[in-house]
Amino acid sequence: xxxxxxxxxxxxxxxxxxxxxxxxxxxxxxxxxxxxxxxxxxxxxxxxxxxxxxxxxxxxxxxxxxxxxxxxxxxxxxxxxxxxxxxxxxxxxxxxxxxxxxxxxxxxxxxxxxxxxxxxxxxxxxxxxxxxxxxxxxxxxxxxxxxxxxxxxxxxxxxxxxxxxxxxxxxxxxxxxxxxxxxxxxxxxxxxxxxxxxxxxxxxxxxxxxxxxxxxxxxxxxxxxxxxxxxxxxxxxxxxxxxxxxxxxxxxxxxxxxxxxxxxxxxxxxxxxxxxxxxxxxxxxxxxxxxxxxxxxxxxxxxxxxxxxxxxxxxxxxxxxxxxxxxxxxxxxxxxxxx
Amino acid sequence: xxxxxxxxxxxxxxxxxxxxxxxxxxxxxxxxxxxxxxxxxxxxxxxxxxxxxxxxxxxxxxxxxxxxxxxxxxxxxxxxxxxxxxxxxxxxxxxxxxxxxxxxxxxxxxxxxxxxxxxxxxxxxxxxxxxxxxxxxxxxxxxxxxxxxxxxxxxxxxxxxxxxxxxxxxxxxxxxxxxxxxxxxxxxxxxxxxxxxxxxxxxxxxxxxxxxxxxxxxxxxxxxxxxxxxxxxxxxxxxxxxxxxxxxxxxxxxxxxxxxxxxxxxxxxxxx
Numbered sequence: 060x061x062x063x064x065x066x067x068x069x070x071x072x073x074x075x076x077x078x079x080x081x082x083x084x085x086x087x088x089x090x091x092x093x094x095x096x097x098x099x100x101x102x103x104x105x106x107x108x109x110x111x112x113x114x115x116x117x118x119x120x121x122x123x124x125x126x127x128x129x130x131x132x133x134x135x136x137x138x139x140x141x142x143x144x145x146x147x148x149x150x151x152x153x154x155x156x157x158x159x160x161x162x163x164x165x166x167x168x169x170x171x172x173x174x175x176x177x178x179x180x181x182x183x184x185x186x187x188x189x190x191x192x193x194x195x196x197x198x199x200x201x202x203x204x205x206x207x208x209x210x211x212x213x214x215x216x217x218x219x220x221x222x223x224x225x226x227x228x229x230x231x232x233x234x235x236x237x238x239x240x241x242x243x244x245x246x247x248x249x250x251x252x253x254x255x256x257x258x259x260x261x262x263x264x265x266x267x268x269x270x271x272x273x274x275x276x277x278x279x280x281x282x283x284x285x286x287x288x289x290x291x292x293x294x295x296x297x298x299x300x301x302x303x304x305x306x307x308x309x310x311x312x313x314x315x316x317x318x319x320x321x322x323x324x325x326x327x328x329x330x331x332x333x334x335x336x337x338x339x340x341x342x343x344x345x346x347x348x349x350x351x352x353x354x355x356x357x358x359x360x361x362x363x364x365x366x367x368x369x370x371x372x373x374x375x376x377x378x379x380x381x382x383x384x385x386x387x388x389x390x391x392x393x394x395x396x397x398x
Numbered sequence: 399x400x401x402x403x404x405x406x407x408x409x410x411x412x413x414x415x416x417x418x419x420x421x422x423x424x425x426x427x428x429x430x431x432x433x434x435x436x437x438x439x440x441x442x443x444x445x446x447x448x449x450x451x452x453x454x455x456x457x458x459x460x461x462x463x464x465x466x467x468x469x470x471x472x473x474x475x476x477x478x479x480x481x482x483x484x485x486x487x488x489x490x491x492x493x494x495x496x497x498x499x500x501x502x503x504x505x506x507x508x509x510x511x512x513x514x515x516x517x518x519x520x521x522x523x524x525x526x527x528x529x530x531x532x533x534x535x536x537x538x539x540x541x542x543x544x545x546x547x548x549x550x551x552x553x554x555x556x557x558x559x560x561x562x563x564x565x566x567x568x569x570x571x572x573x574x575x576x577x578x579x580x581x582x583x584x585x586x587x588x589x590x591x592x593x594x595x596x597x598x599x600x601x602x603x604x605x606x607x608x609x610x611x612x613x614x615x616x617x618x619x620x621x622x623x624x625x626x627x628x629x630x631x632x633x634x635x636x637x638x639x640x641x642x643x644x645x646x647x648x649x650x651x652x653x654x655x656x657x658x659x660x661x662x663x664x665x666x667x668x669x670x
Contacts, residue, residue, distance in 0.1 A: 130633070132633040132634075132635075133632075133633065135635075136632060136633075136635065139635075157635050212616060212630070214630045214633060214634065215629065215630055215633045252617075253533060253615065253617075254533045254615045254616065254617070255615070255616045255617055255618075256616065257611060257616065257626070257629070261612070268511075269510065269511070269514040269515075269516060269517075269532070270514070270515070270516040271514070271515070271533070384634070385634060386444075386447070386631075386634065386636065386639065387447075391449065391618075394449065394617075394618035394619050395448060395619075
């Protein structure tokens, strides 16, 4: 019956026409795009549902939040190249700065929200084989002969930059520590790295499934995720006495929200991360909450360790990036032949 | 104006040129223009870094090795598909094309799992010979053979089919042994096809990223391929530096393919 076959879609189209028309003129469904980095998948899946419910209750408006995940630097580049992100939730300030440099958001974005625009923090810890057969307790143990270390490439991975900087900060603190001794120690460290994957998830696969390396330098939350994923009988989480305070930053992209008329909801979305509810969700996914009360309630999940900031040790991200990771920087020197 | 047998010359050449321009020439032109933002000196400095040179040597070296390693195997596969009749021949024929269809990342992950020191092949190889395949340049060659092989098979196959059995049979009646017939009759006829198959496989392998990245180990100066260096430079928001490496690869690839096409022509002329 070719006739009905033709008639049906046409009828359907006619029926839908008024909706399409009103949809375009009066109320387009409200959407928000959060461009984030890799390990926040589970965190924002939870938070998006909670925020959508709260926003509906508060403003009567339905909102759908889409979240895009990937390597932090690559995500920043997509936004620079035109991906219409309402909010950025990236691994490090340097990547948000790169977007700000292109004029997409105000240069002073970092001071617009409390705590350096980082509603939750993380740090770098160790994941070892079960029973920790090589006895790795602190950064110095990584340099013991025969210890093989897995970390992604600091050139391509935000997490790996934190790994590198945490080790560097530790080396500086050693008796007689200086930039020269830290560079020497870091070069030794990377000589014990057999594989440099491009991202943290790739490195975790190399460590967990390809059985490479004795210790994996990991985001705190990724290490806990690995235990959940691969089983607590396979790996141990080891907290060094000292590490770096990683501040994954969040920011509203001014140009995009002004064009799309989403500023109110985008700002509410980020502020919600600082509420008790938002902080509790962050803690549930092993991100350290800023809120002291929520942190205290989760004290068993977040052992207190001595944390330094990138501003204290390296004078901020721009400086750290320029000295260590740009072409011709310290990291490139480590791999120069003849060392 | 000459009269052509086929009508619509202007229209068809117009559409073809427009298509080629939009899809091929404009992007390549953009790539060729971008690096000069940093000036000639900047481009030269950016390309003469040891890491860049090492990665270019690695990419072109492993691609050439993979192309060469695929030649005998590809020839044998084509021969089996065209000349031999055995159960499962059609399945083999279909399987040759699988690397075209499979996402290269899937191939890379599978090959890495297989050749890793704890993998099905990696573990016995390490135990028996002490060989390490995954996370070394050898792993790169394995991944590149995977992507290059179908090109050799598919370029040799039609030529072999056209050659027919009669040429070999004629050689046999004139007293040639099997090896002589292969060496003097079959191989020379196939040589141009082998060269162009090598060229296609090589070109495909040089730019391969998805599968290599999982198996290479990605160590600077050792197993870091040029396409990865492009990605690394992009991660640093260094668009011009990334384009410079891309342009270098483009120019080198073009030179290799040009040389191969000259070689192919010489081989054809030698036979005529």
